[in-house]
Amino acid sequence: MDAFEIRKLFPILNQEVNGSPLVYLDSAATSQKPQMVIDAIEKYYREYNSNVHRGVHTLGTRATDGYEGAREKVRKFMNASSTEEIVFTKGTTASLNLVAASYGRANVKEGDEIVISYMEHHSNIIPWQQVAKVTGATLKYLPLQPNGTISLEEARKVITPNTKIVSIMHVSNVLGVINPVKELAAIAHENGAIMVVDGAQGAPHIKLDVQDMDCDFYAFSGHKMCGPTGIGVLYGKKALLEKMEPIEFGGEMIDFVDLYDSTWKELPWKFEGGTPIIAGAIGLGAAIDFLESIGLEAIEQHEHKLAAYAMERMSTVEGLTIYGPEDSAMRAGVITFNLDDVHPHDVATVLDAEGIAVRAGHHCAQPLMRWLKASATARASFYLYNTEEDIDKLVAGLVKTKEYFSNVF
Structure with a gap:
């Protein structure tokens, strides 16, 4: 299917703006949605709108199947080893903040280093600034080459045994640069650090294999890959997620609540407090189906x-x-x-x-x-x-x- 045929599947593109046919060149901000994604969201609200997990009635079961079925689609899309490693969030920003607030604050201390680059989106800068301020760690920046790329040779100089976290975007939302995240992950691991990848611009455009990449965390948003707004994903290695504490508390994420203490559900639900983004997850699942049908x-x-x-x-x-x-x-x-x-x-x-x-x-x-x-x-x-x-x-x-x-x- 060529781009002209694909274009016909997106209702919004069949319009005029200011008297001219729309030419939409802003997909890095948000992509448009094919009819099958719109239909999937509408069908949920029209035919089986219900809360998930707790209900035993028919609509609740169908909603749970749709929500957890979407998680399995994400798992396959990323080649994660288990759905326990797939946490639904409201977007890339929320996913990166979860890693920073939960893993970062618990595992970084004064004298440690956090390494990012000059090309990062604010969502992959500010959370680490806050971790550094709270813990006393040092925030370091990978230099860029004159053409805006990252040199692995320079990375080996900046990433040291004091580095605890390396967090780099997969694809630059400004320069379009595709970063060598697999190689950076190897350098991070050689120095005992973890590798976090901001995949907001990577997941929509590049076939993912988080096991081959060997990143420790990977974050992306649904709305940049033909899915709805308000839904995102945090992939995390199971061993790391199990040791992390949730940062949002309430319904859905608890196992047992006593008067003065509580325990959490198992992965991934301990990170999904409150009524989850059900329609968003179902829409994201439909978007993944669509993208994989194209390849x-x-x-x-x-x-x-x-x-x-x-x-x-x-x-x-x-x-x-x-x-x-x-x-x-x-x-x-x-x-x-x-x-x-x-x-x-x-x-x-x-x-x-x-x-x-x-x-x-x-x-x-x-x-x-x-x-x-x-x-x-x-x-x-x-x-x-x-x-x-x-x-x-x-x-x-x-x-x-x-x-x-x-x-x-």
């Missing part, structure tokens, strides 16, 4: 092809600066850029008038913006429903933007 390898190849085409076409626009590696094989379908003398928000506004949706701002990566010596950038991000025609329209829109501001000033 993650095919999606990755399609994005590499689009990135190469976009790099070639966009480089013809005079005064356009593209950030990140020039080799499209080193990046996913994300291209961040600036147009000389035009603010990124103005670029995005003019493109929107042509029906082209791109993102503008600091992309929740202010340390990286400072490294790039840019206050803000514009970003075009591609997914399985985008085509070379979309990129042609983007380039035409950028030329029009440049001409407009040249005439104004």
Whole structure:
């Protein structure tokens, strides 16, 4: 199935914006949803809406089967060894905060090190800042190469026997860089540290195998991979999760409650306090079914092809600066850029008038913006429903933007 056929499966893409056919190039912020995902969520609410686990009636059983069935789909999607290692959260941010607040605060002390990189999303910076402040640990940053990539040689210098946690994004939401997380995990383990991966931009685009990667934790969100908002996943190795304490308390996650003490359920439910995100999990399961029907390898190849085409076409626009590696094989379908003398928000506004949706701002990566010596950038991000025609329209829109501001000033 080619991108034109796939596009037809997404109802929202069949519309005009400001009088032009929609060109959606903001999937790194959130992806669009195919009809089968929308149908799966609607069916839950229409036919078997009920709470899970505790009920013995028919609707409760069907809801539990749907919710736990989604967990098994996630397990297979990531190649985790057990559903006990799959914790549902409300998103990547919540997953990373769970690791930081539960594992980090209990296992890091003064004199220890936490290693991240300059390219990290704020969600993979701030939780570790807080752990360092509370514990007295040192927060260290992996330097970036001139093209925005991470050098394993430099990583071996920064990661030391004092390092307890290494936390790196799988794919940069700004540079599109695909990081060598498997190799970084090996370096972390050689030094007695654990490896945490922010997979918000990895899981939607790259076939996962957490056992082969040998990461200790992997976090991602459903809404960036054709699923609904409000649902995310934390994969964690069972041995680590078993030793961790929950950070949310209440119904669902308890085993026994006495007047002055309580005990927790087994994995993974001890981390899922309260009524869980049932419809979200079912929608995520449907999204995984959809992505696997296309094939993650095919999606990755399609994005590499689009990135190469976009790099070639966009480089013809005079005064356009593209950030990140020039080799499209080193990046996913994300291209961040600036147009000389035009603010990124103005670029995005003019493109929107042509029906082209791109993102503008600091992309929740202010340390990286400072490294790039840019206050803000514009970003075009591609997914399985985008085509070379979309990129042609983007380039035409950028030329029009440049001409407009040249005439104004």
